[in-house]
Amino acid sequence: MLSVEAFSLTIMIASLAPLLGAFTLLFLFLFEKRIDLLEKQKREIALERELQTALYNQLNQEIQPHFFFNTLNSILSLARLDRKTELIRAIETLSKLLKFKYQTNTSFITIDEELTYVKYYLEIQKIRFRDRLYYECSIDPTINQAVTIPFLLQTFVENAFKHSFEKFIGEAFLKITIKKQDQEVYITVWNNTTESRDDQSHERGLGLENITKRLELLFPTGNTSVQLINTDGGTSVTAVFPFVLKTEI
Incomplete structure (x- = not known):
């Protein structure tokens, strides 16, 4: 037979057990959240480091002196020909292009923001190449607010000019396709020149490698890839990454 003291102790232990269990679960929950926060901070630091590398490449290499x-x-x-309307538009576009490039300092932006910059760039290239250049864009409007890394599309487009159009004489045709498929975003840039393996330079490889790293950091649990291939009488590069809206990050 239990004594009064033993019975009281048993009742106390039985009463405190659920509380101790609850406190243990709360501690484990907070500990797990802390680990998740540290992992997120580590990933953000790595993203920032890779972004700075991309910014360096863009600001010091991609805007080439000859461009x-x-x-x-x-x-x-345009000024000599007194084409004032086109002259004003060209200067405004160049100003916007440079402003966007120097002010982009975040780890991710929306596809719509990236497209805005690319369109400035293409307007400038149209002034340079004139009737030789043709380009078209096929964009799924439902993914405008999806997030991407800065300079992804821009790097693809700049590479088409730097490694293809500026090296080969003739018609320059560029096609940009951005679509959503199975909760993933596909960004493809195709141009009508076929490059040899030697033409796919080390510099281009570094640019695509940087994009691959930053996509993996931004989407650590999702499917990401970057692929450069010769196809359909030309060269295409495609990036694949999860469809995530800006409001979800």
Whole structure:
């Protein structure tokens, strides 16, 4: 037979057990949240580091002197021909392009924001290449607010000019396709020149490698890939990553 003291102790233990269990679960929950937060912070730091690498490449390498000087010469020719309307539009577009490039300092942006910059770039290239350049965009409007990494599409487009159109004489045709399929975003840039393996330079490889790393950091649990292939009488590069709206990050 239990004594009064033993009975009281048993009742106390039985009463406290659920509380101790609840506190243990709460502690484990908070500990898990802390681990998740540390992992997120670690991923954000890595993303920021890779973004700075991309920014360096963009600001110091991708805006090449010959692109800049050729653009200025094209603008100068508009001034000499007294084509004032086109001249004003060209200067405004170049200003917007440079402003966007120097002000982009976040780990991710929306597809719509990236497209805005790319359109500025293509307008400038149209002034340079004139009737030689044709381009078209096929964009799924439902993914405009999906997130992507800065300079993904821009790098693909710039590579088409730098490694293809500026090296080969003839018609320059560029096609941008952005679509959603099975909760994934597909961004493809195709141009009508077929590159040899030697043409797919080390510099281009580094740019695509940086994009691959940043996609993996931004979407650590999702399917991401970057593929460059010769196809359909030309060269295409495609990036695949999860469909995530900006409001969900």
